[in-house]
Amino acid sequence: MARKKILFIVLLGGIFFSHAQVYVSPSTHVFVNNEVLFVKQDVANNGVMFLRRDGQLLQGVAGVTANKGAGTVSVYQEGTCGNYDYNYWCSPVGTIVTGQEGIAGNFNADATKIFYRPNTIINSDLATILPWGSYDGQSNPLSISSRWLWKFVNATAYSQWVHVGNGQPIAPGEGFTMKGTAGTDNTNVDGIINNPGNHQRIDFRGRPNDGDIVIPCLVGQQTLTGNPYPSAIDLSYFLLDNPACDGTAQFWEQDKTVNSHTLANYRGGYGTFSPAATLAQVTAGTAGTGIYTPAIFYSYDAGGNQGTVTSSPGNSYKRRFSPVAQGFLITGANAGVVTMRNRYRVFVREGAANNSQFERNASSAALASANADNVPSYNPVVEDLAFPTVLSVSGIDYTNESVRPQPxxxxxxxxxxxxxxxxxxxxxxxxxxxxxxxxxxxxxxxxxxxxxxxxxxxxxxxxxxxxxxxxxxxxxxxxxxxxxxxxxxxxxxxxxxxxxxxxxxxxxxxxxxxxxxxxxxxxxxxxxxxxxxxxxFKRDSNLGLGETIKNSLLVYQDNSGHTLQISNPMALDLNTVVLYDVVGKVIFEKTKLGNNTTYSFPTANLSDGIYIVRMLTSDNQEISRKIIIKN
The missing domain is CATH 2.60.40 (Immunoglobulin-like)
Known part of the structure; x- marks a missing residue:
């Protein structure tokens, strides 16, 4: 066996730039570790380029890619679901066609040839694509059920999903659904376990996508697309710079406690990301983090129609910079085409702190409970902190950006x-x-x-x-x-x-x-x-009880005594007192309380967090207060 040459790009805080073409000879490995390899022009790759520990490849060519060669790029991404649940993906690579290695351009992805299971930092095994009748993929050896691989292009109805399970082409920029795997894989590669359970690591291998990628999206219809590059992208820039889409993106979330492949048992929905900014702000580097609204989960019938509301996890995700392989839906709004371009590419390490998340599980209710020491936690003081370092193909200076959320x-x-x-x-x-x-x-x-x-x-x-x-x-x-x-x-x-x-x-x-x-x-x-x-944001001043009367009701939580205290010095006739949690669920309700001057209710059995006290007088006037319980 010939000895392979390895070029390590580690540079400890440095960046590797090439303002010309990069050529990688056969039997040569390029190893990019926790850094960015920026190539101003094209890549002629006949070896293997390994992107590890958030290592990313950025290219700066404007227009159609000139990438060519028989070599591949290898980049990891971790799914966040088990064998019953979907992630939405977008491949950062295409499958090189035998005999066309010297032809420049992006290639379609073949699901039977792009998914690998890592076994060492440079070696991976090709995943097996299971036939339609096999419902469950497995983590070790890695096998993926073809039954759950689908794409959605210029569509509006559930019946318009297109199966791409076993060798059908997935065009560059086309997103696809894929369920996770059953079992675990404790193989430790580069300090991370392949699959500790419901977090399957995938090694994508193929020709790196680059340059302009046209995404079909007609007015009033949706397309599943995503980040098609082996680097992060500025999602806000992409959405605002393409007037043919409506400027927002939708992300699938699913209830992962439901262990069923039957559609009627699914519970899930779409969260929505808005840049909450203008294109001028993006290009000036002052757009901010954007706004994300979490999904509301609902059931489905056998035809894919939404049924009853089932739950709301309140998941909070940082979506400004889409990480490698992240899939999302866009909606057509105007005539024209939607194009993914190199100028949206950025080097951002994945993580919530960097506003770049594939997925994270942290409900707003849990966050409210964790922040119970903040008074009042529903109006937090957020420091005007700068973004972490963002390196861009576009040349946008992100140093003026702030992680301070939009008002x-x-x-x-x-x-x-x-x-x-x-x-x-x-x-x-x-x-x-x-x-x-x-x-x-x-x-x-x-x-x-x-x-x-x-x-x-x-x-x-x-x-x-x-x-x-x-x-x-x-x-x-x-x-x-x-x-x-x-x-x-x-x-x-x-x-x-x-x-x-x-x-x-x-x-x-x-x-x-x-x-x-x-x-x-x-x-x-x-x-x-x-x-x-x-x-x-204001009301007519002559409506309801006088403010003096309302303000006479003093509501406070005695945390040392584990009681909710109400002082009623004007002896208002209280018909009802209801305690709600932060999402509006009733904790307890007391009725026909009369006109006592004080009331006390035990709270020792309640979790720490924000609660709402709603009082209703006998003449149907409402008085409400927020309290914080810390037991």
Missing amino acids: QVRINTLIDNQGVRQSVIGFHPEATDGVDRGMDAISSDDGLPSDMFFVIDDKEYVINMVAFDENKRLPLGFKNGAPANYRITVQEIINADTVQNVYLHDKVNNQYYDIKNGVHELNLPAGTNKSDYEIT
Whole structure:
């Protein structure tokens, strides 16, 4: 066996740049460890380029790629699901066609030839693609079920998914679904276990994708695409720079406690990412982190139609920079084509701290509990910290970027005591009250039987970006196929000091309900309502109990005594006291309390976190307060 030459690019904090073509001779290994290899032009590769520990390959050619050669790039990515659950992927490599090694360009990916299982830092075994009848993939030796490999191109219906399971081509820039594997693989490669359980590592091997990649996406239709390069991309830049898409991306999330391959048992949904910025801000390096709204999980019937709301994990993901192989959906908005370009490519190491996540499990409720020492935790003070180092093909200077989130109000709506729809009001000085591309995000769940949404141009939105004005009124809509209960509260206010109050305004009865400090319950008949309710930031001063009377009610948590205390010095006649958790679920409810001057309720059995006390007087006036319990 001939001895192979190995070029190590480690450089300990340095960067390797080539402003010309890179040529890799046969039997030569290029090893990029925790750094970026930036090539201004094309790569003629006849060896193997190993990208390890967030090592990435960036190329700067404008237009069509000139990459060629019989060699491959090898890059890892870890799935985050077991054999019953999907990740959405986009291959960073194509499959080299025998006899066409010298032809320049990107190649289609063949699922039977791009997935490998690492066994050493440079050696991997080709995965077996199992036939249609095999439901479960296995981690060791790596085998992948072809039954769950699908793509979605210019489509709107479940029936339009296209199977790509066993050798059918996946074009560059086409995303695909793939379930994880059963079992574990304790093989330790470069300090990481291949599969400790539900986290299958894949070694993608093939010709690295490069240059302009056209992504089909027609007006009003969706396409599963993703990051097609062996480097990270600036997702906000891609979305805003392509006016043929609506400027947002949707990410699949699934309930991983459901161990079933039967569609009717699935529970899942789509989270939505909005850049919440303008293209000018992106190119100036001042766009920020964007806004992500978590998925609401719902069931499906056998035809793929959405059924009842089942749960809401409140997963929080940092999506500004899409890591290698991340898949997502885009929606066509205007005539033209959507093109992935090298100028969107950046060197960003994967991780939440770098706003680049393939997936992470951390619910907002858990975060609220963990942050129970922050008072008030629903309006945190966020330091204006700079982004970590971002190196870009475009030359954008990211040093002015900040991890400080966009000013926003997050609203939780608990639907029929099952799942929480989280919607966001974002604030941007250039936003209008109409639809702003790359800011407002339309709901991906328009088939839900029950939902709450912002009404913009008579359509349903989960993110509504506006220029803040205390007098602004934001229409709110509800739809439900059967009578439904909604509990609405502000989950948190972030970096928006000008927002002093948030109210739900019942326009029919001209009643204002404080949802910043409390929960308001609605019981609505079947149907769609887009006209009776709105969000406001102030209310008419002559409505409800006088502020002096309301403020006389003192509500506080005695953490040392493990009790909720209510002081009622004006002896208001209290009909009901309800304690809710941060997502609106009832912890306890006390009725017919009378006009005592003090009340005490035990809380020793409750978890640490934020809770909402809602009091209702005998004449139906609401008073609400937020408390923090720390036992």
